[in-house]
Amino acid sequence: MNRLIFWMQGYLAVELSGYSPERLLNLCSYNRIELWDLVCIGGKYRFFVRASDFKQMVGFVRKSKSRLVILEKRGLPFFLRRHRGRGLFAMGILVCAALLYLMSLRIWTIDFDGNSRFTDELLMETLREAGYETGMEKSGIVCDSLELMLRETYPEITWVSAQIKGTRLIVQLRENTGVLTAEPVDETPCDLVASRDGVITEIITRSGTPLVKAGDTVTAGQVLVSGVVELFNDSGEKTGEHSVKADATVKAATTAVYEESFSLEHSVKWYTGGERYQLTLWILGRKLFLDGNIRGFDTYDTVSEQGQLSLGGDFYLPVSWQWTTLREYEEQTAIYSEAEARSLAESALERYEQNLLEKGVQIIEKNVRIDMMGGECITQGTFSLIEEIAEEAPVAQTTGDQEE
Amino acid sequence: MSDRMENMAVSLGLPRELVTGAAVLSSFGDSCLFIENHKGIIEYGKEMIKLQARPCKIQITGTNLDIAFYTAEEMKITGKITEIRYYR
Numbered sequence: 001m002n003r004l005i006f007w008m009q010g011y012l013a014v015e016l017s018g019y020s021p022e023r024l025l026n027l028c029s030y031n032r033i034e035l036w037d038l039v040c041i042g043g044k045y046r047f048f049v050r051a052s053d054f055k056q057m058v059g060f061v062r063k064s065k066s067r068l069v070i071l072e073k074r075g076l077p078f079f080l081r082r083h084r085g086r087g088l089f090a091m092g093i094l095v096c097a098a099l100l101y102l103m104s105l106r107i108w109t110i111d112f113d114g115n116s117r118f119t120d121e122l123l124m125e126t127l128r129e130a131g132y133e134t135g136m137e138k139s140g141i142v143c144d145s146l147e148l149m150l151r152e153t154y155p156e157i158t159w160v161s162a163q164i165k166g167t168r169l170i171v172q173l174r175e176n177t178g179v180l181t182a183e184p185v186d187e188t189p190c191d192l193v194a195s196r197d198g199v200i201t202e203i204i205t206r207s208g209t210p211l212v213k214a215g216d217t218v219t220a221g222q223v224l225v226s227g228v229v230e231l232f233n234d235s236g237e238k239t240g241e242h243s244v245k246a247d248a249t250v251k252a253a254t255t256a257v258y259e260e261s262f263s264l265e266h267s268v269k270w271y272t273g274g275e276r277y278q279l280t281l282w283i284l285g286r287k288l289f290l291d292g293n294i295r296g297f298d299t300y301d302t303v304s305e306q307g308q309l310s311l312g313g314d315f316y317l318p319v320s321w322q323w324t325t326l327r328e329y330e331e332q333t334a335i336y337s338e339a340e341a342r343s344l345a346e347s348a349l350e351r352y353e354q355n356l357l358e359k360g361v362q363i364i365e366k367n368v369r370i371d372m373m374g375g376e377c378i379t380q381g382t383f384s385l386i387e388e389i390a391e392e393a394p395v396a397q398t399t400g401d402q403e404e
Numbered sequence: 405m406s407d408r409m410e411n412m413a414v415s416l417g418l419p420r421e422l423v424t425g426a427a428v429l430s431s432f433g434d435s436c437l438f439i440e441n442h443k444g445i446i447e448y449g450k451e452m453i454k455l456q457a458r459p460c461k462i463q464i465t466g467t468n469l470d471i472a473f474y475t476a477e478e479m480k481i482t483g484k485i486t487e488i489r490y491y492r
Contacts, residue, residue, distance in 0.1 A: 022445045022448055026445055030476060035475075036472060036474070038472075
C-alpha cells in the first residue's frame with residue numbers, strides 16, 4: 001500500500017557519495033524525510049526518496065559536503081510527463097474506460113437455472129413480454145416484481161429468485177413436478193368388458209354384478225362385470241334393478257403375438273471430409289456474418305458452438321459469436337451382419353418386454369425366434385401373459401325398472 | 405539521573421523507553437532488525453553499521469547489511485546480522 005502511494009506521488013532513485021554522507025542521512029531523518037531501500041555499494045549509498053522531499057534534500061548537500069546524483073525517476077507524475085505527447089492514446093484509454101462503465105450499467109445476458117419443464121426460450125419470451133430483455137438498464141430491473149410476475153404467470157413455478165451479478169441477470173427457479181389435481185369422478189353407469197381373449201385367473205369385483213369367474217374362457221368384447229345390479233325382496237323375487245359404474249380387477253391369461261422385421265440393408269453416413277465454416281457475430285443485438293461461404297453441399301451435418309464475450313466472471317459484454325461447421329456426407333448402403341441384426345432385434349424385443357412390464361403385465365412364457373430370411377431380419381413368436389383385461393363399455397341393457 | 409527516571413517510570417507504570425528515550429531493538433531471527441528511538445547514523449558500510457542512540461552507541465556487524473527504511477523515529481536493517489554491540 002505504501003509503495004502504491006509512493007508511486008502515485010513519484011519518487012527518485014538517488015546515489016549519494018562524498019565526504020560525510022551519514023551526516024546527510026541524519027539531516028534527512030531529523031527533517032522527517034523518509035528514505036528507503038538504502039544500500040551501500042562500493043562506498044556510495046543508493047536509496048529511494050519522494051520527489052517532493054528531494055528538493056529539500058538539495059539544501060543539505062552543501063552542509064554535508066556530499067554529492068547527490070539522480071539515477072532514475074519513477075512514479076505516476078514522471079510517467080505522465082514522459083507520455084504527455086501521446087494524447088490520443090490517453091484519450092483512447094479514457095474512452096475505453098467510459099464505454100466499459102456505460103456497458104456495465106446494462107444487462108447483457110439472462111440465465112435461467114433450475115428449469116426443466118419450462119424452456120429457456122419460453123421464459124425469455126415471457127420476460128420480454130414483461131419488458132425485461134438483454135440490453136436494458138440494470139436500474140430498470142426490480143427483482144421482486146420480476147419474481148412475482150413469473151410466479152403468477154406460471155403457477156407450477158413454486159419459487160423464483162432473481163439476482164443481478166455483473167452484467168448478468170440470473171433467474172433461479174424451482175418447478176413443482178407433482179401437481180395434484182382432483183379429477184372429476186365419472187359416475188356414469190357402465191359395464192366392464194374383456195379387451196381381448198383369455199382365461200380368467202382372478203376377479204375382484206368392487207361394484208356391479210360379476211358374470212364370469214376364475215377359470216372361465218372369455219372372448220374380446222364379452223361382458224365381465226355388468227353395471228346392472230338386480231334387487232330382490234325377502235322372498236327372493238326380483239323387485240327391480242339399478243345401474244352402477246362397474247368396478248373390478250379382472251386378470252386373465254392371454255397370448256400376445258410378437259412380430260417385427262426390418263431390412264438388413266440400411267443407409268449410413270459417410271463423411272467426405274469436406275468442411276465449411278461460418279462465423280456469426282452479434283454486436284449490440286445486430287447480426288454480422290463474417291463468412292457466408294457455406295453453400296455447395298447437398299447433404300451435411302451442422303455443428304454450432306456459441307459463446308459470449310466476457311471480461312472474466314460475470315461481466316458479460318454485448319458481443320456474442322457462433323461458430324458453425326458444416327460437414328458434408330454421402331449416404332451409402334450397408335448391410336447388417338447377422339450378429340449386428342440379431343443384437344438390434346434383441347434390443348427391440350427387450351424394449352417391448354420392458355414396455356409390457358411397465359404396464360403391470362406379467363410375462364409367464366416367451367417363445368420367440370429371430371431368423372434371417374430374404375434379406376430381412378424377422379423376429380416372431382408368442383408371449384403368454386397375465387394382464388388386466390377389463391375395460392369400460394356402456395351398459396349393455398338397461399331394461400327393467402329403475403330403483404324407486 | 406537516568407536510573408532515577410527509570411525507577412519512576414516503572415513505579416508509574418509508564419513504558420521505560422518513553423521516559424528515558426532508550427533505543428528499542430526488535431530482531432526477527434538474524435536477518436532483520438527494527439530500531440526505534442535511534443539518534444542517527446554514525447557510520448554505514450556493508451559489513452558494519454554504527455548508530456547513535458541513548459544511553460550508548462550501537463554497533464551492528466554482519467554481511468550484506470541494507471537499510472530497508474530510515475525515518476526520524478525508526479529504521480529497519482536487513483541482511484545477515486552476526487553481532488549487536490553496545491559501547492560508550
